[in-house]
Amino acid sequence: MVAAPEEVQVAAVTPEEEIPAEAAVRAVLGVNAMIVLEDIKKIYKMGDSDVHALDGVSLHIKPHEFVAIIGPSGSGKSTLMNMIGCLDVPTSGRYWIDGIEGSKMKDNDLADLRNKKLGFIFQQYNLLSKLSAFENVELPLIYKGLPMVKRRSLAEAALDKVGLRDKMNHKPTELSGGQQQRVSIARALAGKPALILADEPTGALDSKSGVEIMQMMHDLHEEGNTIVLITHDLSIAKQAQRIITIRDGKITGDVDNSADQQGAGNVKPSALDDAETKAAELKGPSAIGGAAE
Amino acid sequence: MMFSKFKQSFKMAMKSIVGNKGRSALTMLGIVIGVASVIILTGIGGGATKEVTDTISEMGTNRITVMMTRGANSSRSIRLKDMQSYLEDNPELVSMMSPYLTAQPTVKQGTKNIVTSLDACDTSYEQIGNLTVESGRFFSDYEVEKRKKVCVVGTYIMQELFGGVDPVGQSLKINGSLFEVIGMYEESDDSTEGSGDDKITIPYTTATRLFSQNINTYYFYTDSEDTVVAATNDLNRYITAKLGTDEGFRVSNMLSLLDSLNEMTGVLTAMLAGIASISLVVGGIGIMNIMTVSVSERTREIGIRKAIGARTTDILSQFLIESVVLSGLGGVIGIVFGILVGKLVAALGMSSATQWNMVVLSFVFSLAVGVFFGLAPAKKAAKLNPIDALRSE
Numbered sequence A: 001m002v003a004a005p006e007e008v009q010v011a012a013v014t015p016e017e018e019i020p021a022e023a024a025v026r027a028v029l030g031v032n033a034m035i036v037l038e039d040i041k042k043i044y045k046m047g048d049s050d051v052h053a054l055d056g057v058s059l060h061i062k063p064h065e066f067v068a069i070i071g072p073s074g075s076g077k078s079t080l081m082n083m084i085g086c087l088d089v090p091t092s093g094r095y096w097i098d099g100i101e102g103s104k105m106k107d108n109d110l111a112d113l114r115n116k117k118l119g120f121i122f123q124q125y126n127l128l129s130k131l132s133a134f135e136n137v138e139l140p141l142i143y144k145g146l147p148m149v150k151r152r153s154l155a156e157a158a159l160d161k162v163g164l165r166d167k168m169n170h171k172p173t174e175l176s177g178g179q180q181q182r183v184s185i186a187r188a189l190a191g192k193p194a195l196i197l198a199d200e201p202t203g204a205l206d207s208k209s210g211v212e213i214m215q216m217m218h219d220l221h222e223e224g225n226t227i228v229l230i231t232h233d234l235s236i237a238k239q240a241q242r243i244i245t246i247r248d249g250k251i252t253g254d255v256d257n258s259a260d261q262q263g264a265g266n267v268k269p270s271a272l273d274d275a276e277t278k279a280a281e282l283k284g285p286s287a288i289g290g291a292a293e
Numbered sequence B: 001m002m003f004s005k006f007k008q009s010f011k012m013a014m015k016s017i018v019g020n021k022g023r024s025a026l027t028m029l030g031i032v033i034g035v036a037s038v039i040i041l042t043g044i045g046g047g048a049t050k051e052v053t054d055t056i057s058e059m060g061t062n063r064i065t066v067m068m069t070r071g072a073n074s075s076r077s078i079r080l081k082d083m084q085s086y087l088e089d090n091p092e093l094v095s096m097m098s099p100y101l102t103a104q105p106t107v108k109q110g111t112k113n114i115v116t117s118l119d120a121c122d123t124s125y126e127q128i129g130n131l132t133v134e135s136g137r138f139f140s141d142y143e144v145e146k147r148k149k150v151c152v153v154g155t156y157i158m159q160e161l162f163g164g165v166d167p168v169g170q171s172l173k174i175n176g177s178l179f180e181v182i183g184m185y186e187e188s189d190d191s192t193e194g195s196g197d198d199k200i201t202i203p204y205t206t207a208t209r210l211f212s213q214n215i216n217t218y219y220f221y222t223d224s225e226d227t228v229v230a231a232t233n234d235l236n237r238y239i240t241a242k243l244g245t246d247e248g249f250r251v252s253n254m255l256s257l258l259d260s261l262n263e264m265t266g267v268l269t270a271m272l273a274g275i276a277s278i279s280l281v282v283g284g285i286g287i288m289n290i291m292t293v294s295v296s297e298r299t300r301e302i303g304i305r306k307a308i309g310a311r312t313t314d315i316l317s318q319f320l321i322e323s324v325v326l327s328g329l330g331g332v333i334g335i336v337f338g339i340l341v342g343k344l345v346a347a348l349g350m351s352s353a354t355q356w357n358m359v360v361l362s363f364v365f366s367l368a369v370g371v372f373f374g375l376a377p378a379k380k381a382a383k384l385n386p387i388d389a390l391r392s393e
């Protein structure tokens, strides 16, 4: 069932076509894909009117890519990440994660998919306050059914990586915001997921901690992880290889940024300016369409 | 694999219980109160029943009373001779018989005199009436036959008439006649006026002459409780035949009295159990409230757990174990507390007997309530989309 990312090849298929996901997808298109979204729509019914949080999003993300998704508040970034992360189900459309079609899966299989393939980093950390840093990092490994010795070594290695091994018995409330976010990063990467999803990981942090967290994201990328990072901050988006712009539930821009990619360490202060005014600097078709609203 | 999953869920549940002491304590409180009150109240009910039963057993459930209700001097009374021959003819039914009469004479010693309750009977009454002589002796067949003026007294008589000194060998006057005190009973009550110790016993032969009264009551004694009912019915038949009527007398036994009293105390116990089950239900509602609130409080936690890969069953087994442990622990504390309070009540002089079937019943009930109300809201939360659970505040 689980194929290595490199082997998975995904096709642009017409939604009506009924295909056995992996094999057919691999056969039709010659591209590797970690994530394939196809005409994903998410509609919230609010009384009489419908809110189109996602309005027909199609997207391919390759293994080892570092993708930033940027857009103004309410544009549908989080909704998109929740779809990719199988935390929510789309109103219509199909999607594949690492060759597995999420749109066809049952509750328990989605839980296993999240557990084995995905690592989440949330803006609000989402750590369990009653558990220590170590126990938080260990939790996904418990649900994975790993034996204790294995869990311990993986969790300690992950905490080591984020530089918090000495704080592993602290409760989240005994840690700073930046440290808590590092614990949540350790939790996301402990199970060696295929894909790391980060929704505004620096949103609740001061700029210094933000820089630290971004440095960690770069390190993870260099180690070969696929990363999807959501932000409304252009200076952060510019650190990614690829910048996808979203507005009103639609993708309005998709730019290869690998030439201009900035490391976390060398972000100039000017880059911390308002994303909207800097948006024009982005090359490519309709970069942040209608930004001057 | 199954076991290690269970072990993990168990560990997680324990962490959650210990990590939320206030909430855990509140949840248990409902069960503790419910279980304890069932145990205490049914204990008191059971104690009352036991007290009544014990008192009657003490009086003797092996005893049959034949009583002439038309007055002892009526010509339609059964004769002593008939009763004696019944005893001789029916050894398989009855083993002892004593004529009996009672009076309230004035008893005098020196200048002091009191009114006490007098029993007049045969020697067999020492056993039929379950009497224990502590000092001296009970009167003998010879003394009964010769209408001797001898008496056995209770400890109240000793206190009042003999200044607390053992009266055996002394004498006193009953309605003016001089009697020798040949024995004194063991204290059965508290040696006060009107208590079980305020009594005096003399041979029935002496009494019929002293009070010029005929015997109106006979006590029969059976060796086994099993023959009490049969002997009662047979005596009824016998006396009816002798008198030519079934009126003017009554044959009764303690067993039938015990039955009707048991019925009464049974109603009392049922009433107390009813009140107790109300408190158990109220306790259950308490658990339900706490569990419902804590699950909605914990919806976010459930969302986080689901986001990082917990299956619905993982969440449910954690909550199930949590509520089993909490209600089980609450039940055990409730049992201990209930039994202790029962002991305290007993120590304060009220009777209390722990009803073990109620202990088991209330424990099982509280466990069921805890598990049901612990699981139902968790089930709802575990089925949420992870993102909806995560968004909840």
Ligand SMILES: Nc1ncnc2c1ncn2[C@@H]1O[C@H](COP(=O)(O)OP(=O)(O)OP(=O)(O)O)[C@@H](O)[C@H]1O
Pocket (backbone or CB within 6 Å): A044, A045, A046, A051, A052, A053, A071, A072, A073, A074, A075, A076, A077, A078, A079, A080, A232
């Ligand atoms: N549960 C919901 N019910 C109704 N509407 C919703 C719900 N969740 C999101 N929306 C709507 O969907 C749209 C996209 O929301 P989303 O959270 O994806 O925005 P975002 O790009 O992440 O914004 P931000 O940068 O502020 O986090 C918004 O208009 C929002 O109001």
Ligand SMILES: [Mg+2]
Pocket (backbone or CB within 6 Å): A077, A078, A079, A199
């Ligand atoms: Mg958002």
